[in-house]
Amino acid sequence: MPTSRKLSARLMQLQELFSRNEDWLIVINADPDAMAAAMALKRIMSHRVRKVTIARINEISRPDNLAMIRYLRISMLPLSDCLKNQATRFAMVDSQPHHNPAFEGIPFSIVIDHHPTSPEHPVEAVYTDIRPKYGAVSTLMTEYLRGFGIRPGIRLATALQYGIRTDTATFTRAGTENDLRAYQYLAAHGDTGLLTRITRSEYLPQWLKYFARAFSSMHQCGNWAYCYLGDVESPDILVLIADFFTRVHGLKWVGVCGVYKETVVVIFRGDGHLDLGAFAASRFGSLGNAGGHRALARAEFPLAATEGRSVDVFVFRKLTDRPQKKKEEENRGRGEGTL
Ligand SMILES: [Mn+2]
Structure with a gap:
């Protein structure tokens, strides 16, 4: 040949x-x-x-x-x-x-x-x-x-x-x-x-504490979830945890938040059902950088933007607040993830 x-x-x-x-x-x-x-x-x-x-x-x-x-x-x-x-x-x-x-x-x-x-x-x-x-x-x-x-x-x-x-x-x-x-x-x-x-071999032993934080802080809201990890040694940890949650059956998307060097970072992972890039941009775009693809997105903004409020609560509210014009029609309490 x-x-x-x-x-x-x-x-x-x-x-x-x-x-x-x-x-x-x-x-x-x-x-x-x-x-x-x-x-x-x-x-x-x-x-x-x-x-x-x-x-x-x-x-x-x-x-x-x-x-x-x-x-x-x-x-x-x-x-x-x-x-x-x-x-x-x-x-x-x-x-x-x-x-x-x-x-x-x-x-x-x-x-x-x-x-x-x-x-x-x-x-x-x-x-x-x-x-x-x-x-x-x-x-x-x-x-x-x-x-x-x-x-x-x-x-x-x-x-x-x-x-x-x-x-x-x-x-x-x-x-x-x-x-x-x-x-x-x-x-x-x-x-x-x-x-x-x-x-x-996906995880190092020193990362396990972040899983503990993720599980104890996790808010599950219907088919999506939010976790807050506090200070992290690298934003990669947030990616790792967010990726982990994509393996949980029934969760359409997850937002994992942490603080790295005076910057709040939120990592989004989903199944593509909701356009997470657009979602992240709509919720956090005015505070810093936010965007990405349908299934993977990221938002980053200075810690100062929270004006001393709890980062955990601040970010969670941003995720759950409906944009004004859609608020009324969606007030029935359903329709999560229609953005
Ligand atoms: Mn090669």
Whole structure:
């Protein structure tokens, strides 16, 4: 087949780069796809070069990424000058050198990616393979493994599965048949139990107190709910809690409010029944920034706008107050969510 012949020609070219007296550093912006692809490249390089190390330029805080590292025992170090000095050759997967200042000045010999290329930033490396049509670079690396005749071990296969799942949002985002085919192949080698554990690691223990606050403050008003969390360490917590409530059957939408650095933030999530972007704008637009899409919206305004009143009550009133002209006709106490 023409495609497989093309691939093996590429792989020959890649293989020619490997020599037993060189130490490679694979540099990544660590997310599931990048980590899995780096593991695959490391696997391909092992026994072909002297040493392979994976270095990340970013901190990892997402619980699923932490779970992936832990359960799949991914060994990875933060990128440092020391690591750079120790290495003789550099590779990059799931990024291009211009994507991050941390990559600057590193003479990459290998760049394997699936992000679109930009004419202003041509990628200069001895070996480049950039396939913007692929949903995940893990898919491409799975094809590489197969091309090299390497059967992935349980942890590598599971990592690649998770990489593909994440980047294609479990095949709901632009992906290709190649992604599905690679996933199917990996399923025979990966561990479903491990994959489930990683996928389900959505929360960090220190976030649980916010759930307690959400449940104890929750007002359920028919088919919608409101929670107030008080001061939060990041607005992301509000998103997390709001997303959680979208899983509760029968709730059409939820508003989760908190205060972050003198700013009141309200996160809206719904089933698209009510246009939450328009709703948020109508209730909070005059106080700050408010809007979004039908199913996801956000409002932000300075704490000072509450003029010392309880934020909890202030926001709840804004949510329940009917606009003047609609008030009378809706006074029957029904028709929630008709805006
Ligand atoms: Mn990717």
